[in-house]
Amino acid sequence: MQKGIVMGRGGIAVTAVLLAILAATIWWAWQGWVSHADVEMSIHGYIAMGLGIFFSLVIGCGLMALTFYSSRRGYDDLPQGKELQERKGPRNIS
Numbered sequence: 001m002q003k004g005i006v007m008g009r010g011g012i013a014v015t016a017v018l019l020a021i022l023a024a025t026i027w028w029a030w031q032g033w034v035s036h037a038d039v040e041m042s043i044h045g046y047i048a049m050g051l052g053i054f055f056s057l058v059i060g061c062g063l064m065a066l067t068f069y070s071s072r073r074g075y076d077d078l079p080q081g082k083e084l085q086e087r088k089g090p091r092n093i094s
Contacts, residue, residue, distance in 0.1 A: 070076055
């Protein structure tokens with residue numbers, strides 16, 4: 001039977017700091033949303049916001065696709081890694 005994961009003081013401290021940053025970010029976003037509730041945005045603002053969101057998603061998805069492509073094709077491997085594997089021959093995993 002596997003025992004539960006036990007965090008040390010460092011792990012608890014990092015978790016607490018990250019949760020505090022998350023809470024501050026949520027509070028800041030809420031304050032920004034509520035304080036600017038009466039501002040009107042024109043159609044040009046909505047078009048610019050939509051295009052910004054669209055192109056941000058396109059760039060993000062494209063970069064992730066390139067990351068997976070280069071990882072699967074071996075472009076991220078070290079050059080000497082292939083030479084060592086060829087010298088040693090195939091590994092027998094048992």
